[in-house]
Amino acid sequence: MTLQLDRRLLLGAGAFGLAALATPGVAQILTARGFTHGVASGEPAANSVLLWTRYVGSADTKLRCEVSADENFRKVVSGGEAIASPAHDNCAKLVVAGLAPGKWYFYRFIAPDGTKSETGRTRTLPVGDVDRFGIGLFSCSNMPFGWFNAYAHAATRDDLDLIVHVGDYFYEYEYGHYPDNPMAGRPIEPRNETVTLADYRLRFASYRLDPDLRRIHQRFPMIAQWDDHEFANDTWQGGAENHQPDKEGDWSVRRAAAEKAYREWMPVSDALYDSFQIGSLATLFRPETRVSARTGQLDFGAVMAGAAKGGPAEVAKALVQFRDGPWMSQDRTLMGAQQEAWLHKGLADSAKSGTRWQVLAQQVVMGSLKAPPQMADLVPATGDPKVRQVLMAIAAASKVGLPFNMDSWDGYPAARERLLRAARQADCNLVVLAGDSHNAWGSELSVDGASAGVEYAGHSVTSPGYEAYLPSVAPADLAKSLRGANPGLAFADTSRRGYVSLQMTPEEVRGEWHFVGTIAQRTTAGTTSEGLSVKWNERRFAPA
Known part of the structure; x- marks a missing residue:
């Protein structure tokens, strides 16, 4: 027991x-007592920004906040008060207003006894014409896999104005499971899987002690959205792959606990989805694709298993029926009808207003990814037979036009078509940001035979990519095979960790995948970069 x-x-x-x-x-x-976890800021607007801290006192504690144009706080220009309450795990948030657009500010919190928090730095969004704007994109940070060197690298940069985190900020698994052999010096709490509100709060508290995560929060405002692991693996509206009701209780209770802890610990508002205007340069949309309306993921593996007794011909027939039926169903959705309508209207309004770029900062890969027919041949005959069996199944699905990741937009093709068609019809210059897969992808998106935009899908901060599952396959060979099987795939890297940065101008977006040299020790030495650019009104990557 x-x-x-x-x-x-x-x-x-x-x-x-x-x-x-x-x-x-x-x-x-x-x-710990007093200010325990530094400061953070998020969801900036032209004249306001949300500020966060955590202060542990003996009861509810009223904190005073100061915002200054200089680091020495010689002239306080804004501020307010916030309550750090045990009812919210002693986290305190407030929105400070009356700020000037496109400006850096410094902020701090002051306790009743006069003690001060760390000083944070934040920035408001610009208005009017914008010559340049820098964004850092992050996802998939699993602490026991290694050090958060991606955060450390970005925190030293002076050309970033905003951090976007598209989820898997932490992982829910028990210590010693994914990874089975945690890296020394990277402990997490609680040691059990996060299921209750107390569990999720403690996991946040554990992660936020990491100095590099704490530093990037201190240095930049963040727009953040959860993905699945802030709840449980492969979350959807009605449950998750890693939730067993008979052992872990009602899904709605666990979901509510995870969401409450997230809203307490992250510099976010209560808005489920939102948009942010970066002058005339870009509109950044932050949708929610996980828990509010997502249809459950399909499983072509189960289809194949059910038809296996009939031999290869029956398997192929079952896959075709699956492709033409459940997979292509028009009612499958990641966002639900209400949010889809909001996003489609927002895209049209943004383009009509003359805003140059429409940026969709969402969770899962949108570009289509099918396995190369020779997928199983990439593993030597002496390799793991289970891996070869899985790859053969993926290749069989690919032969009838099915992708291999049903948790991404590939599992919801009708919803993807609706979104891309809306963007194309609105004459958008669409730039999609994504995370989740742990691998780096650069994809050209199309609909009805026309270019619709590009996608910069980020690799992970620490979570392993395909190199962990196909160790005998040279990453360059795998990337080449994947590009050959997917005409829209312009870039792929399946073996390195890091983050993405975007430099946006009215005429071009330049995206770079930054690859840290290691996650086995705390260092940013050896970081390298590869990038692709998209010109305005081209909707596809410029030749490298």
């Missing part, structure tokens, strides 16, 4: 000394 204890109830009962305090990491988090 496993005894599960709610940490807040333990705290209220004064029983921590008998339970969680026996674990050093938990003790460090739960006994």
Whole structure:
């Protein structure tokens, strides 16, 4: 029998000394007082920005916030008050207004006893004509896999104005599962899988002790959206692959707990989806594609297994029926009808207003990715037979035109067509940002035979890519095979970790995938970059 204890109830009962305090990491988090996790800012507008901190007192604590144009706070230009309450895990947020557009500001929080938080730096969005704007794109940061060197590298840069995090900010798994052999010096709490509100809060608290994650929050405003692992693997509206109701309770309870902790710990508002105007240069849309309306993921593996007794011909027939039926169904959606209508209208309004670029900062890969027919041949005959079997199944699906990742937009082709058609009809210059897959992809998006935009899909901060599952395959060979099987795939890297940055001008967007030299130690040495550009009104990548 496993005894599960709610940490807040333990705290209220004064029983921590008998339970969680026996674990050093938990003790460090739960006994800390005062300002415990630095500062953060997010969701900037032209005249306002949301500010965050955490302060642990004996009860509800009123904090004062100051915003200044200089780091020494000689002239405070804005501020306000916020309550750090145990009801919200002692996290405090407020929106400060009255700021000038396109300006850097410094901010801090002050406790009733006069102690001060770290000083943070943030920036408002510009108005009018904008010559240049820099964005850093991040996803998939699994602490036990290694060091967050991608955050560290970006935090030193002076050409970024905004950080966008498209999810998998942390992972829900128990310690010792994914990875099976955690890296030394990268512990997480709690050690069990996150299921309850207390679990999710403690996992956030554990991650936010990382100095490089803390630093990037301190240096830049962030626009963030969850993906699946902030809840459980392969989340959809009605559940998740990594949620077992018979053991872990009702999904709606777990989902509510995860969402509450996210909104407490992240510099975000309560808006499920939103858009942000970067002067006349760009409109950045932040949709929600995971928990609010997503239809459950399909599984062509189950289709193949069900037809396997009939031999290869029956398997192929079943796959064709699956392709033409469930996979192409018009009612399959990631966002739901209401959000789709909001996004389609927003794209049209942005283009009609003369805004140069329409940026869609969302969670999962939009470009179509099918396996090369010779996929199984990439693994030597002496390789893992289970891996070869999986690759053969993926290749068989590919032969009838099916992609291999049903959790991405590839699993929702009708919804993707609706979105790209709306963007094309509105004459948008669409730039899609994505994460989730752990691999780096640069894709040219099309609909009805016409170019619709480009996608910069980011690789992970630490989570492993295909190199972990195909160790005998040279990454360059795999990338070449994938590009050959997918005409719209302009760039692929399946073996390195890092982040993406965009430099936007009215005439061009230049995106670069930055690859850190290692995640096995804390260093940014050896970071390299590769990039692609898209010219305005071209809707496809310029020749390299």
